[in-house]
Amino acid sequence: MAHTAAVHDSPDAHASHDAHATNTGISNFKLGFWTFLASECLFFGTLISTYMVYKGSAIVGPYPADLFDILHTTLSTTILLFSSLAMVLALHYVHEAKRNVAIGWLFAVIAMGGAFLYLEFQSYLKYIGYGLTLGSSTFGSSYYVLTGTHKAHVAVGMIWMAILAWRIHQGKIPPSKSDQVEVAGLYWHFVDIIWIVIFTLVYLIP
Amino acid sequence: MRVLPNWKSGVRPRVGAPLRALLPILLLALATGCGVEYPQSTIDPRSDFAEIIHGLYVSIFWWTMLILAVVWIALSWTLVKFRARPDDPKPKQIRGHLGLEIGWTVGPALIVVAIAIPTIQAVFATQRPLEGDPIVVEVTGHRFWWEFHYPEQGVTTANELWLPVDRPVSLRLGSVDVIHSFWVPLLGGKRDVNPVRAVREGQDPRYNWLYFTPNEPGLYMGQCAEFCGESHAFMSMRVNVVTEGDFDAWVAGWFDSSGAAIPGDPGVIEGADPEAGTAVGPRDDEVESGMATAQAGDAADDDLVATGRDIFLNQAACGACHAITGTAAQGDIGPNLTLFGLRTSLAAGIMENTPENLAAWIIDPERFKPGVNMPGTGYNMESRIVAGSPFFWPATGLDDEQVRAVSAYLLSLR
Amino acid sequence: MSESTRVTDSKPDVAHGEKQGSVAMYVWIGVILAVLTFVEVAVYLIEAFEAVEVPILIILSTAKLILVVMYFMHLKMDHRALTWLFMSGVVLAVFMVSALIVLYQVLPRFH
Amino acid sequence: MSTATIDQAHAGHSTHDEPTGLWSWITTVDHKRIAIMYFITATFFFFVGGVEALIIRMQLWNPEQSLISPELYNQLFTMHGTTMVFLVAMPMAVAFFNYVVPLQIGARDVAFPRLNALSYWIFLFGGIYINLGWFIGQAPHASWVGYSTLTSSAYSPGLNTDFWFIGLSIIGIASIAGGVNFITTIVNMRAPGMKMMRMPLFTWMTFVTSFLLITAIPVIAVALIFLGFDRTFGSVFFEPAMGGDPVLWQHLFWIFGHPEVYILILPAFGVISDVIPTFSRKPLFGYPIVVYAGILIGFIGWGVWSHHMFTVGLGPIADSFFVAATMIIAIPTGVKIFNWIATMWGGSVQFTTAMLFSVGLLAVFTVGGLSGIMHASAPVNLQQHDSYFVVAHFHYVIVGGAMMGLWAGLYYWFPKVTGKFLDETLGKWHFWTTMVGFNLTFFPMHFSGLFGMPRRIYTYSAELNVDLYNQLSTVGAFIFGISALIMAWNIYRSARRGAPAGPNPWNAATLEWSIPSPPHHYNFPEIPVVRSREPLWNAGEREEVLAVTMPDPAEEPVMPVPSYWPILLAFAITLAWALVMTGIWWVIVLGIVPVFFCVLMWAFEPAFPEGH
Structure with missing residues (x-):
């Protein structure tokens, strides 16, 4: 807590902006969002647990080995990874007050998110064609609900990015308000790391 | 000669069985008149399984009574001795004492160990599949009745389980609808009767098992102990523990077509x-x-x-x-x-x-x-x-x- | 959102000054992430690795996860409180996933 | 005569600068008003759940009695459990979090005032929603734990379980939002000098509880989503015929459910950790130990869930692990109890009603804790699980622990909230009728359980010979009901005509007592600087700031503006969830649109007045 003490050591440090100061120097929005992400860990943790618990319990096919096309998934995984890179660059340029570059990278994020969703829905259609549905087996149920929840997160993130791009375009997000972009970035990266885990546990580990 | 016990009275408790361990119950029993019979008592064991549990329960009971006495006496003593009086000076502002903290961490920890070790021993002892020649019964829970199938004897009966005395029993538990729980308190603890999960061909479905050896003939009452819907309260059963000879006669009677x-x-x-x-x-x-x-x-x-x-x-x-x-x-x-x-x-x-x-x-x-x-x-x-x-x-x-x-x-x- | 942006208004330096990475660093990390992913896939595809596949995959994906969290999400440069908060969520989640896997996939083998 | 005194005493700071009227309550983002709304709503649901319990007790008066139908009985006990846990004990604790925590840490409000309002409205709508089933005779009926497969479409074909899972998931959103809010508030909004290890214990326990909320609720949320998918879209998570495992529901439920137990009890521990030092006139004995014990209880609470599942058949290895983990929790709990007694030791103990409830908690919670140790022993658990012995145990823990602590808090902080004392005579009546009624209700249940009466049964056979115990319980329940009426009457009367209380009527040590009662809507005229754990006791000696002596600030502090988006968003969320019941996918998708709209409007609305 040395940090806390440092913030408040000077007697007037709090008097001037007592409604604004935070103990940690982190904005409430960002701290609250990290807390929310901790909560999301458990949310996805439960979904992933269920998938793992049900691994091998499907009594009728198709089974994972019949369906998964690792190269296809590798492509979408790589795209999502690079969208994270685009996201961090967008934030970087918001800090630098280079609005148009930032908007450009945000569009890149949206585009890559869209490509990811497109590829994933393509495989959904393929799986459905092979007879894997929500109700066909425990594998179907746990697979679709886990990856579907992840896709819903990606979709929400894309809408969020679009709104941010618009706000940056309007000039409403100067560098001093960059944590609006930073928090959106945290969300996007979090969705990315969830996919890192899903990619390994669901697709790669037999 | 087969003698069926009276349906109404069930098993008569041995004198003092519930009283042996529990002082409060003794007092309450005295207050309410002795001789009350509890055909579903959890503290009146009639099988090896129930006896292990009961022994463990009695020892834990006394440990907890000891802790309760310490806490209540310390609490009452403190409250009486340090109650506010009009001219109290400001009490000494004590903030803690390391020795005391260590003491009341280690003390309870030792008691916990004293409870945990026999507990874990009992966990393994009661869940070990039986050796020798146990009689196997496949118990199937239905809403709201019990089906008992004896694969060796080829008998399928319902709601009244017949068992020979002094012979180990292995109950295989499975349900066809919702979760039930097989509980005949005098013969031991309950075990859930879970719906049987379908498995892929070539794999074995998983069942719960319950092992015990009834050691006294009698008609025992039991009841479904996991809420299973509208008539959960009406999902009872009887276990008729009889001599080996009576049991064989019962099985034989089954095939007298x-x-x-x-x-x-x-x-x-x-x-x-x-x-x-x-x-x-x-x-x-x-x-x-x-x-x-x-x-x-x-x-x-x-x-x-x-x-x-x-x-x-x-x-x-x-x-x-x-x-x-x-x-x-x-x-x-x-x-x-x-x-x-x-x-x-x-x-x-x-x-x-x-x-x-x-x-x-x-x-x-x-x-x-x-x-x-x-x-x-x-x-x-x-x-x-x-x-x-x-x-x-x-x-x-x-x-x-x-x-x-x-x-x-x-x-x-x- | 605006209700919580007030600190940055008053103290912009604390909020971003110290934790800016360079573009080059971000790109490098992106490249490393991609390479790790390809290594993962290679481990999956090459049969010689079959025996050690699971631990290698878990180590690699953990490495990727840490890279993203530390650099893209700036946790390395940010306040320690955030690390504590987030890590406790991660730890509980990992504990839960492993406990359930043990209960369902490992322990039944002992029966 | 007293009225005049009160008016005089409080003139100048009560509510002269605050808006009044219904609209001001609907749009409020003031943590103190939200707290009051939480408290009133929770108390209302307490009476709803209480009436349910009394009907249950009447049905169990005699063996083989049929006062009501089994179906209605099942709905009653299901809703009694659901109501008391999710709509009474949790929100009542949250009411205290809301009122007390910002005041104790010297903050003007919580970190996210509008999110706070949203939590309340979601909780209210979710609570109403889950009760809607009563009006069509299809209240939830599969018990508060909702074990699969009893909740599947095959065995619960009506709307009963739909009301349950949708209502609970709505309330879950409120809990997660609340948890995020309080963690952020406590980490970020402390007054200068209020280090973590100087925080009052109640704030500490709020912190730990919030942590449990944000980590435990997502698990039940996912389990409810699975259940919803099974019921609505035909997935097979809990369908044994398709390889699904109903026991998985139990794991997920109790991974949430056990931390939930600590979510209920830790706030009460926090309350009495503040109340006992105040009325012993001594600082809390072993402050850091009590804090660490609380954290430890919270964390170990995550590794013990399967002790609710010893009868499920997990095998001896898993059973042993959970036996050991569970028993370890007894140690920090015991440490806390001894520290509380040591706090009183050598003190000058005043028996106010708040103190009586705290001491009462120590006395009866210990009983519940010890019967908990019996259940922790897996083999013994096989006899006691799902019997009335367990019913006795958890009521001793939740009523004798959580609720007693919250009632202590009620008597303790009521003067701060209203500026008036709760009547002490009525308070003592409340306490003693509670003690008699509570113990008479639940102590005999130990015996009915030991003698083989399973829980959740509509009626029992006369042969079990447990009618006497049941009749004692029923009598006790009605006495307990009377105690609740005394409490309600006391609150009503004292709020109007109670004796005036000054800023610090109990001579307590923590910051909330440094400001007028009731506080300004901006709480502190000037944010105090804290230099010790008991700032008010050391005032004068160590340059503590006593805000009550401060003049009102020349310029009002900038406070968040009221907003109607929280209630609208809460309504939109409730509606969106309710539409899941239709089972038509496009209706469900359409239901999300108002949610998005409200979120956008919320995001673009300035939280503080323009120019700040």
Whole structure:
């Protein structure tokens, strides 16, 4: 807590902006969002647990080995990874007050998110064609609900990015308000790391 | 000679069994009058399994009483000694004491260890599959009754489990609908009866098991202990622990496809109406051939039984759900009714097996057991249609005289 | 959102000054992430690795996860409180997933 | 005569600068008003759940009695459990979090005032929603734990379970939002000098509880989503015929459910950790130990869930692990109890009603804790699980622990909230009728359980010979009901005509007592600087700031503006969830549109007045 003490050591440090100061120097929005992400860990943790618990319990096919096309998934995984890179660059340029570059990278994020969703829905259609549905087996149920929840997160993130791009375009997000972009970035990266885990546990580990 | 215990009294507790361990109960029992019997007591063990649990319970009970005494005495003493008085000075501002903290961390920790070690030993001791020659029973939970299948003996009965005394038992537990829990407190702890998960071909489905050795003959009460819907409270059972010889005789009686009485003295069978209870059922072939026999009882009773049998098998098609060994009735949806006349209780242990109760049950099962799948005689079954019960059977439409005949027939199966 | 942006208004330096990475660093990390992913896939595809596949995959994906969290999400440069908060969520989630896997996939083998 | 005194005493700071009227309550983002709304709503639901319990007790008066139908009985006990846990104990604790925590840490409000309002409205709508089933005779009926497969479409074909899972998931959103809010508030909004290890214990326990909320609720949320998918879209998570495992529901439920137990009890521990020092006139004995014990209880609470599942058949290895983990929790709990007694030791103990409830908690919670140790022993658990012994145990823990603590808090902080004392005579009546009624209700249940009465049964056989115990319980329940009426009457009367209380009527040590009662809507005229754990006791000696002596600020502090988006968003969320019941996918998707709209409007609305 040395940090806390440092913030408040000077007697007037709090008097001037007592409604604004935070103990940690982190904005409430960002701290609250990290807390929310901790909560999301458990949310996805439960979904992933269920998938793992049900691994091998499907009594009728198709089974994972019949369906998964690792190269296809590798492509979408790589795209999502690079969208994270685009996201961090967008934030970087918001800090630098280079609005148009930032908007450009945000569009890149949206585009890559869209490509990811497109590829994933393509495989959904393929799986459905092979007879894997929500109700066909425990594998179907746990697979679709886990990856579907992840896709819903990606979709929400894309809408969020679009709104941010618009706000940056309007000039409403100067560098001093960059944590609006930073928090959106945290969300996007979090969705990315969830996919890192899903990619390994669901697709790669037999 | 087989002696069925009185249905009403169940097992008589050994004198002082519940009192041995529990002082508060002693006081309460004194206050409420001694001699009260608790046929579902958890502290009156009659099997090795129940005894292990009870021993553990008693030791933990005394440990907790010790802790409770320490806390309550310390608390009361503090409150009395340090109650505020008008001229109290400001108390000394003590903030803590490391030694004390260590003391009241280590002390309870030691007690916890003292409890945990025998606990874990008991966990392993009670879940170890039995060696030797256990009798295996496959228990199936249904809403709201119990099915007991003896694979070695080839017997399938319902709601009253027969076990030989002093022989280890392995119960294999599985459910066909929701989760139930098999609990006969005098014979040991409960174990959930989970729905059996379907598995891929070549794999074995997983069941729960319960192991114990009953060590005293008697009629034990048990009950479903996991909430299973509307009639959860009415999902009872009886476990009839008998001598090895009686058990063998019971099994043999099962295969006397004639359905005639097993040798023995029917006169000692209590709990059944003398009229039907002491009557010995006619042999199937005799009924079929129309022979009126006079083995026991009078001809009118035999006629009634024969009529009932006909209604059961043909007119009311009871055999679509129920099975009776040696007849055309081979349904497996409802309880198997072979040797039904031997049962002390009716409808999964909720009432005494008398002709009156049986007739009332056949007329309107829903009245006694809401949500039951068995149809009554009448058509007032709207509630079940609305509730969308997955099973729905048309009413039997029997009149009272026919119901009386069916009851007489069923009670003659002994 | 605006209700919580007030600190940055008053103290912009604390909020971003110290934790800016360079573009080059971000790109490098992106490249490393991609390479790790390809290594993962290679381990999956090459049969020689079958025996050690699971631990290698878990280590690699953990490495990827840490890279993203530390650099893209700036946790390395940010306040320690955030690390504590987030890590406790991660730890509980990992504990839960492993406990359930043990209960369902490992322990039944002992029966 | 007293009225005049009060008016005089409080003139100038009560509510002269605050808006009044219904609209001001609907749009409020003031943590103190939200707290009051939480408290009133929770108390209302307390009476709803209480009436349910009394009907249950009447049905169990005699063996083989049929006062009500089994179906209604099942609905009653299901809703009694659901109501008392999710709509009474949790929100009542949250009411205290809301009122007390910002005041104790010297903050003007919580970190996210509008999110706070949203939590309340979601909780209210979710609570109403889950009760809607009563009006069509299809209240939830599969018990508060909702074990699969009893909740599947096959065995619960009506709307009962739909009301349950949808209502609970709505309330879950409120809990997660609340948890995020309080963690952020406590980490970020402390007054200068209020280090973590100087925080009052109640704030500490709020912190730990919030942590449990944000980590435990997502698990039940996912389980409810699975259940919803099974019921609505035909997935097979809990369908044994398709390889699904109903026991998985139990794991997920109790991974949430056990931390939930600590979510209920830790706030009460926090309350009495503040109340006992105040009325012993001594600082809390072993402050850091009590804090660490609380954290430890919270964390170990995550590794013990399967002790609710010893009968499920997990095998001896898993059973042993959970036995050991569970028993370890007894140690920090015991440490806390001894520290509380040591706090009183050597003190000058005043028996106010708040103190009586705290001491009462120590006395009866210990009983519940010890019967908990019995259940922790897996083999013994096989006899006691799902019997009335367990019913006795958890009521001793939740009523004798959580609720007693919250009632202590009620008597303790009521003067701060209203500026008036709760009547002490009525308070003592409340306490003693509670003690008698509570113990008479639940102590005999130990015996009915030991003698083999399973829980959740509509009626019991006369042969069990447990009618006497049941009749004692029923009598006790009615006495307990009377105690609740006394409490309600006391609150009503004292709020109007109670004796005036000054800023610090109990001579307590923590910051909330440094400001007028009731506080300004901006709480502190000037944010105090804290230099010790008991700032008010050391005032004068160590340059503590006593805000009550401060003049009102010349310029009002900038406070968040009221907003109607929280209630609208809460309604939109409730509606969106309710539409899941239709089972038509496009209706469900359409239901999300108002949610998005409200979120956008919320995001673009300035939280503080323009120019700040």
